[in-house]
Amino acid sequence: xxxxxxxxxxxSSERSGIHRFVERQLDALGxxxxxxxxxxxxxxxxxxxxxxYAYIEVDGPSHSRSKDKKRDDWLQERYNxxxxxxxFATSRDIWxxxxxxxxxxxxxxxxxxxxxxxxxxxxxxxxx
Numbered sequence: 001x002x003x004x005x006x007x008x009x010x011x012s013s014e015r016s017g018i019h020r021f022v023e024r025q026l027d028a029l030g031x032x033x034x035x036x037x038x039x040x041x042x043x044x045x046x047x048x049x050x051x052x053y054a055y056i057e058v059d060g061p062s063h064s065r066s067k068d069k070k071r072d073d074w075l076q077e078r079y080n081x082x083x084x085x086x087x088f089a090t091s092r093d094i095w096x097x098x099x100x101x102x103x104x105x106x107x108x109x110x111x112x113x114x115x116x117x118x119x120x121x122x123x124x125x126x127x128x
Contacts, residue, residue, distance in 0.1 A: 018088050018095075019046060019058045025100045031108070040079055043071050052108050053115035054082045061089045080118040080125075082111040 019035070026033050026047070037048035037055070045055035055075070057068065068085065075081045084107040088095055 016058070016060055018060055021097075022047065022056065022058050022086060022100055025097055026104065028097075029101055029104065031104070040075055040081070043075060045075075045083070049108070051115065052082075052112040053080075053119045054084070054107070054111045056104065056107075057083060057085045059085050059087045059089055063089060078122075080122040082118070 023033070023035060031049060032051060033056075034048045034050070035046065036044055037046075038044040039048075046058045047056040049055065057063070059068065072083050075083065084103065086095060086100065086103065
């Protein structure tokens with residue numbers, strides 16, 4: 001379990017302290033994930049959870065809601081992915097370890113049951 005970087009290089013310069021804090025919570029929960037996942041061209045996602053066919057975005061001050069919405073809509077339309085945003089830019093004080101774990105577990109309980117179906121629908125659309 002745990003994380004690995006998608007392109008096998010350490011991205012510590014790209015991952016903020018908040019991002020690494022979220023990763024530690026995923027590690028504590030035993031959730032397998034990949035950081036800085038780049039296989040959804042032209043976009044990348046902060047954290048990709050293959051088992052759930054979903055991603056987590058750690059939104060800091062550099063995130064743009066309008067750009068995030070555009071990317072989220074495209075990822076859902078093109079890849080049938082589901083995403084969770086942890087907004088540290090405006091709500092940093094609520095995101096302690098327990099609240100992150102609760103948000104992630106609740107999100108995964110919702111999206112994981114449909115992961116195989118959503119992945120299959122994406123693959124079927126590729127064949128059309």
